[in-house]
Amino acid sequence: MKCTVCRGPAVIDVRRHNAAFCPEHFTAHCRDQVRRALHEHRMLRPGDRLLVAVSGGKDSLALWDLLDALDLAADGLHLRLGIGDYSEDSTRYARAYAAAHARTLHEVDLAADWGFTVPNAAAATHRVACSACGLSKRHLFNGFAVEHGYDVVATGHNLDDEAAVLLGNVLRWDADYLARQQPVLPAGPGFARKVKPLVRLGERELAAYCVIRHIDYQVEECPLAGGNRHLSYKDVLNELERRSPGTKAAFLAGFFERGRSRFAGDGPDAPLRRCAECGAPTPSEVCAFCRLRARVAERP
Numbered sequence: 001m002k003c004t005v006c007r008g009p010a011v012i013d014v015r016r017h018n019a020a021f022c023p024e025h026f027t028a029h030c031r032d033q034v035r036r037a038l039h040e041h042r043m044l045r046p047g048d049r050l051l052v053a054v055s056g057g058k059d060s061l062a063l064w065d066l067l068d069a070l071d072l073a074a075d076g077l078h079l080r081l082g083i084g085d086y087s088e089d090s091t092r093y094a095r096a097y098a099a100a101h102a103r104t105l106h107e108v109d110l111a112a113d114w115g116f117t118v119p120n121a122a123a124a125t126h127r128v129a130c131s132a133c134g135l136s137k138r139h140l141f142n143g144f145a146v147e148h149g150y151d152v153v154a155t156g157h158n159l160d161d162e163a164a165v166l167l168g169n170v171l172r173w174d175a176d177y178l179a180r181q182q183p184v185l186p187a188g189p190g191f192a193r194k195v196k197p198l199v200r201l202g203e204r205e206l207a208a209y210c211v212i213r214h215i216d217y218q219v220e221e222c223p224l225a226g227g228n229r230h231l232s233y234k235d236v237l238n239e240l241e242r243r244s245p246g247t248k249a250a251f252l253a254g255f256f257e258r259g260r261s262r263f264a265g266d267g268p269d270a271p272l273r274r275c276a277e278c279g280a281p282t283p284s285e286v287c288a289f290c291r292l293r294a295r296v297a298e299r300p
Contacts, residue, residue, distance in 0.1 A: 012208045015245035023212045027069075030209050033200040034066045041183040041256075043195040044152060050074040051150040051192075053141050054097075054105065056090030056218045059156030061097050062206045063198055065213055067154065068101065074154065075104040077144055079137060082110055082117025083129075083224060090218045097215065106148075108140055116296040122224065124299040125292070129224035132292060139289035143280060145192035158198040158206060163248040164233040166255055179263040182256065190272070190281035199252065 001010040003022040010020035014029070021029055038044055052067065054060045054076035067074050078094040081087050091107070098105035111117050114136075116124075121132035145153045162181070169177045185194040198206065210217055225231065240247045270283035277290035286294075 011212070012205075014205065016241075016249055018245075027209065027212060030062075030201060030205060031066055031069050034063075034197045035070060037183065037197050037200045038070075038195075041195075041199075043154075043184050043193075043197060044072070048151040048193075049149060050152050050154060051141075051145050051148075052076045053137070053153060053155045054078045054094045055156070056093035057156070058206050058210045058215075058217045058219075059158055059161075059198060059203075061093070061215050061217050062209050062213075063154060063156045064097065064103070065101075065215060066209075067197070068103075075106065075150070077106045077108065077141060079140055080107060080109040080111070081133060081136070083119060083222065086218070086220060086223055089220070093216055093218050106144065108144065110136060110140075114140075114293060116293060118224065120296050120299075121292055124296040128227040129222075130228045133224075135288055135292060139280065139287070142192055142194075143278070146190060150192055151187070152193045152195055154195050154197055156198055157196040159200060159202045159248055159252060160234055160237070161203075161230075162196065162199055163237050163252045164230045166252060167233045167237060168230060175263050178260065179265070182260055188281075190274075200249070202248070 001013060001020050002008065003010045003025055004019040005025040005028075006022060008022045011023055012026055013020040017029075019029075044050070050067070050072060052060065052064045052074045054064060056078065060076075064074060064076060076094065076098060078091060080091055094105060097103070118129050118133045118136065121136070122129035125132060141153050141155075144150075165177075166181060168174075169181060183196045183199050185191075187193040201209075209215075237248050237251075272281040272283055273285070274280070275282045275287035275290055276285050277293075278287060280287045280289070282288070284291075
C-alpha cells in the first residue's frame with residue numbers, strides 16, 4: 001500500500017476518500033479536514049477565546065493537538081466524573097498531554113465541587129449513566145466557559161458520533177433534537193458557542209492520528225456505557241460503511257446541507273430564565289442539572 005500523495009509506504013487507508021497515506025501526509029490530511037470543518041461551518045471568529053472539552057480520550061486529545069497545529073491556541077477543561085479507576089486514568093492522560101505541550105488545563109471535580117458523581121446520579125435517577133453524564137458535561141462546560149470569559153467550547157464529537165446520533169434521532173423522528181443537531185450551536189445570553197471541529201474525521205482516523213503523533217490516551221471504554229443505544233447505532237452504520245465506504249459522511253453531510261433546515265422551526269421555544277439555584281439559563285424555575293443534584297442528595 002502506497003501513499004496517495006507521495007507514493008511512499010502508507011500506514012493507513014481511508015476508504016471513503018479512496019486514499020492511503022504515509023504518516024506525514026496522514027497528519028496533513030487530518031489537519032485539512034479540521035481546517036475545512038472550521039471554515040465551512042464558520043466555527044471560529046478572530047479573537048475568540050477557545051476552550052476544549054478534554055476527556056483524556058483519543059478524540060479530545062487529538063482535537064486539542066490539531067487545533068494547536070493550526071495555530072489556534074486553546075485551553076482545556078477536564079471534568080473528573082468519579083467513575084473509579086476509569087476517571088483516574090482519564091485525568092492522568094489529560095494532565096500528561098497538557099504538561100507535555102505546555103497547555104493550560106482547568107479541572108472540575110464533580111464530587112468535590114458539586115457533591116455527587118456520575119455513578120451516584122445514575123443510581124438516584126434509575127437511568128443509564130450516560131444520561132446524567134451528558135447533562136453534567138453540557139452544564140459544566142458551558143458554565144465554566146461563560147464564567148471565565150471563553151467565547152467557544154470545542155468538543156471532540158467525531159463523524160461516527162454525529163452520524164450515530166443522527167440515525168437515532170431520525171429513527172424516532174425527534175424533531176426537537178434534529179433542529180439542534182449541527183456543527184455549531186450559536187452563542188446566546190448565558191451560552192457560549194459550541195463547535196464540533198472533528199465532524200469530518202472518524203474514530204479510526206483519530207486513533208491512528210494519536211498513534212502517529214505519540215499521544216497517549218485512555219483506550220478503555222467507559223465501564224458505565226452499557227445500555228447506550230448509540231453504540232448499537234454505530235454498529236449498524238459501521239456495517240453499512242463496510243459495504244459502501246462514505247455512507248456515514250454522506251448521511252451526515254446531506255443532513256447538514258439539506259435536512260436540518262427542514263426542522264429549524266421545531267426547536268424549543270420556551271422563554272429562558274435564570275435557574276433559582278445556580279443562575280444558568282433554563283426554561284424552568286430550576287435547571288435540569290440542579291434537579292439532578294437534588295435527586296442525588298435525597299437518595300439515602
